[in-house]
Amino acid sequence: MKLQTRLQTTERIESNKIDNHTDQIKLAYGIEQLEPYKPTSSIDIISQKTEMKHYKLDWNEATILPSPKVMKAISEYLNGINHLNWYPEILSHSLRKKLEKYTTVPSDNIIVTNGSDDALELINKVFVNPGDQVIVPIPTYTHFYVYAGQRNAEILKIESPDVFKTNLDGILSAITDKTKLIYIVNPNNPTGVMYNETQVREILEFAPQAIVIIDEAYYEFAGISMAHLVKEYKNIVVTRTFSKSFGLAAQRVGYLMASSFIVENCLKVFNPKSVNRVGQIAAEAALDDIEHLDAYVRSVTESKRMLKRYFLSKGLDFKITPANYVMVHHPMMPELVKLLEEEGVYVRDRSGQLANYMRMSVGTIEQTEEVISIFEKVLELLKIQERENLN
Numbered sequence: 243m244k245l246q247t248r249l250q251t252t253e254r255i256e257s258n259k260i261d262n263h264t265d266q267i268k269l270a271y272g273i274e275q276l277e278p279y280k281p282t283s284s285i286d287i288i289s290q291k292t293e294m295k296h297y298k299l300d301w302n303e304a305t306i307l308p309s310p311k312v313m314k315a316i317s318e319y320l321n322g323i324n325h326l327n328w329y330p331e332i333l334s335h336s337l338r339k340k341l342e343k344y345t346t347v348p349s350d351n352i353i354v355t356n357g358s359d360d361a362l363e364l365i366n367k368v369f370v371n372p373g374d375q376v377i378v379p380i381p382t383y384t385h386f387y388v389y390a391g392q393r394n395a396e397i398l399k400i401e402s403p404d405v406f407k408t409n410l411d412g413i414l415s416a417i418t419d420k421t422k423l424i425y426i427v428n429p430n431n432p433t434g435v436m437y438n439e440t441q442v443r444e445i446l447e448f449a450p451q452a453i454v455i456i457d458e459a460y461y462e463f464a465g466i467s468m469a470h471l472v473k474e475y476k477n478i479v480v481t482r483t484f485s486k487s488f489g490l491a492a493q494r495v496g497y498l499m500a501s502s503f504i505v506e507n508c509l510k511v512f513n514p515k516s517v518n519r520v521g522q523i524a525a526e527a528a529l530d531d532i533e534h535l536d537a538y539v540r541s542v543t544e545s546k547r548m549l550k551r552y553f554l555s556k557g558l559d560f561k562i563t564p565a566n567y568v569m570v571h572h573p574m575m576p577e578l579v580k581l582l583e584e585e586g587v588y589v590r591d592r593s594g595q596l597a598n599y600m601r602m603s604v605g606t607i608e609q610t611e612e613v614i615s616i617f618e619k620v621l622e623l624l625k626i627q628e629r630e631n632l633n
């Protein structure tokens with residue numbers, strides 16, 4: 243047989259083998275009907291259009307690099323006697339000590355995870371059985387559905403009569419004996435809605451059989467936390483991340499805070515080496531430079547004031563959230579997002595969750611001045627488009 247034909251035959255046999263095998267392999271319970279989480283990020287476009295300036299405002303990340311102390315710690319580690327050949331520090335012991343100081347929650351009640359997504363997955367894995375009810379006020383951070391869906395839970399999506407207000411009654415009236423998990427993002431992504439301590443206590447007390455997750459991914463911007471409730475309630479889990487205000491999204495470091503009961507059970511299945519060493523070093527150094535964090539948060543807060551003034555002056559419908567993003571409403575939503583993108587401003591069209599709304603991360607004052615001037619240009623272009631559509 244000639245080489246060419248032999249190769250073709252082998253390829254055919256290989257592909258048949260794969261087809262046969264996939265026919266025989268049965269998926270785990272619940273996976274088949276799972277909707278994959280399909281994130282779209284502007285990173286691909288940005289890396290291709292290197293000639294222009296970009297504002298990556300689509301994923302609520304920090305718009306500046308982490309503290310110079312972080313950069314120094316990482317480069318000292320990589321350039322010094324690094325131990326990339328060793329596994330990372332087990333259970334992030336020294337980072338947990340620093341987190342104890344930062345959060346005032348004892349280090350034994352903290353688990354450092356591979357991003358806070360990992361913490362969300364862990365809680366689902368440890369507490370949710372097929373058929374259990376998981377309550378999720380919507381719209382919210384949709385990646386969570388993958389973790390609850392993977393456990394084959396029944397996800398009860400609670401819609402609020404006003405999406406920009408809390409819906410305590412909606413949550414309380416959805417709670418049954420089968421409720422195992424309640425997921426509250428505080429402040430919520432994308433609406434910015436926040437439940438206060440009295441409301442959180444009410445939920446915790448109304449559902450003692452359920453774990454209540456308070457996702458504080460945007461805590462540093464909002465400045466309000468429920469972490470102290472971990473000392474009082476057995477059923478609360480507070481999750482946080484280094485991905486947002488600390489500017490370490492690429493390093494994948496997050497953490498959860500919870501009662502000893504929850505932590506001890508989570509540690510039965512948690513992989514103690516799942517947080518990478520460079521991430522651990524970076525997160526520790528970030529906690530050593532709280533001034534950097536505070537300065538960034540102050541700048542974002544001032545930027546939100548600037549945006550509020552600007553949107554008001556344009557007569558736009560918008561929401562300034564307690565987090566590092568704002569929501570903007572416009573009747574020509576896909577066009578607005580597209581025009582901004584052409585000018586190098588990447589935002590997230592949230593029309594799928596909230597009609598005609600987009601979400602935009604907020605950066606420093608200087609960045610916001612530039613973003614506002616691009617916005618101005620784009621709004622003018624939209625007016626022209628609108629007139630053309632009418633003619």
Ligand SMILES: Cc1ncc(COP(=O)(O)O)c(C=O)c1O
Nearest residue numbers: 357358359383431459483485496
């Ligand atoms: C509410 C919320 N929780 C969790 C995450 C994931 O954060 P991490 O990078 O820590 O996995 C995000 C990311 O956008 C988020 O918005």
